[in-house]
Amino acid sequence: MRKSIYVAYTGGTIGMRRSSGGYVPTPGHLVESLAAMPEFHRDEMPLFEIHEYDDLIDSSDMAPTDWQRIADDVQANYDRFDGFVVLHGTDTMAFTAAALSFMLTNLTKPVIVTGSQIPLAELRSDGQINLLNSLYLAANYPVAEVCLFFNNQLFRGNRSSKVNADGFDAFASPNYPSLIDVGIDIRVNAGLISHHTGQEPLNVQTITPQPIGLIRLYPGIMPELVNNIIRQPVKAIIMQSYGVGNGPSSGALLNVFKEADEQGIVVVNATQCLKGRVNMAGYATGNKIAETGAVSGMDMTIEAVLTKLHFLLSQNLEPSVIKQSIQQNLRGELTL
Numbered sequence: 001m002r003k004s005i006y007v008a009y010t011g012g013t014i015g016m017r018r019s020s021g022g023y024v025p026t027p028g029h030l031v032e033s034l035a036a037m038p039e040f041h042r043d044e045m046p047l048f049e050i051h052e053y054d055d056l057i058d059s060s061d062m063a064p065t066d067w068q069r070i071a072d073d074v075q076a077n078y079d080r081f082d083g084f085v086v087l088h089g090t091d092t093m094a095f096t097a098a099a100l101s102f103m104l105t106n107l108t109k110p111v112i113v114t115g116s117q118i119p120l121a122e123l124r125s126d127g128q129i130n131l132l133n134s135l136y137l138a139a140n141y142p143v144a145e146v147c148l149f150f151n152n153q154l155f156r157g158n159r160s161s162k163v164n165a166d167g168f169d170a171f172a173s174p175n176y177p178s179l180i181d182v183g184i185d186i187r188v189n190a191g192l193i194s195h196h197t198g199q200e201p202l203n204v205q206t207i208t209p210q211p212i213g214l215i216r217l218y219p220g221i222m223p224e225l226v227n228n229i230i231r232q233p234v235k236a237i238i239m240q241s242y243g244v245g246n247g248p249s250s251g252a253l254l255n256v257f258k259e260a261d262e263q264g265i266v267v268v269n270a271t272q273c274l275k276g277r278v279n280m281a282g283y284a285t286g287n288k289i290a291e292t293g294a295v296s297g298m299d300m301t302i303e304a305v306l307t308k309l310h311f312l313l314s315q316n317l318e319p320s321v322i323k324q325s326i327q328q329n330l331r332g333e334l335t336l
């Protein structure tokens with residue numbers, strides 16, 4: 001029997017049209033374009049149902065409330081379909097994929113987030129390949145987790161980052177292998193498919209918008225500037241440090257982070273580098289950051305750290321519990 005895939009269409013370039021003000025999402029345009037593409041309707045393809053959202057958006061406009069809507073949508077249709085494809089803009093696709101990975105617990109069916117760099121209806125679009133393969137993989141290679149498909153690779157959602165603004169290879173998973181590579185053959189990288197038994201029903205954890213500060217360290221960064229951020233109603237700060245978790249060792253700057261920690265603000269030390277992991281014990285400069293109470297972001301992407309913080313802060317947990325949980329492997333987002 002042909003499998004049945006639910007497509008949640010949120011917006012993004014894949015369904016956009018050129019306008020005098022630049023590309024904009026256009027209701028009905030994607031569905032119309034797909035109807036005219038015979039390859040999507042071949043017998044080897046699964047059946048699919050597209051749910052076009054009322055307000056299609058450029059993913060630059062995505063917010064935690066949109067993540068919630070997508071998660072609730074998957075849950076509402078969970079029993080009727082074999083798998084899920086979320087059509088999404090590329091700009092914040094990695095954030096949504098990471099957020100969904102934390103929000104959806106006990107997943108036994110694939111949720112694949114995808115989109116394109118050129119609209120589906122345009123010449124040389126990568127949308128056709130991305131959507132066609134996402135549907136095919138969702139039906140035939142049911143990786144039971146939230147994934148991101150782009151440029152012939154299926155990545156773990158919470159390990160992905162947008163790394164190329166204008167290339168078709170827009171995404172990478174710097175600290176974790178791709179789950180599936182699509183070439184002449186479809187190669188599943190062994191052992192990466194989750195084996196959930198499906199005894200527990202799918203659960204959606206509610207995420208609410210949270211005040212999280214993101215501070216990228218740079219040579220000459222002024223303590224006063226960071227100090228202003230902790231004066232805000234902020235519950236957590238992601239400190240994007242150098243290399244393996246280092247930063248300027250000026251007492252004034254370190255004191256600001258220490259003060260933040262004492263106020264119950266969770267400070268996560270995440271590296272600016274795309275690849276590799278934080279090890280604050282490696283250098284004296286990193287050790288000093290650890291002494292302020294900051295916890296390690298390990299080898300998580302910034303997208304994973306940010307959405308994991310949303311996930312944890314939304315549960316009203318004590319800062320000490322959040323500090324512990326941030327360093328635990330919840331959905332394969334970090335390597336212990």
Ligand SMILES: NC(=O)C[C@H](N)C(=O)O
Nearest residue numbers: 012013058059089090091
């Ligand atoms: N390629 C894209 O989808 C970019 C677009 N600005 C978006 O994120 O919606």
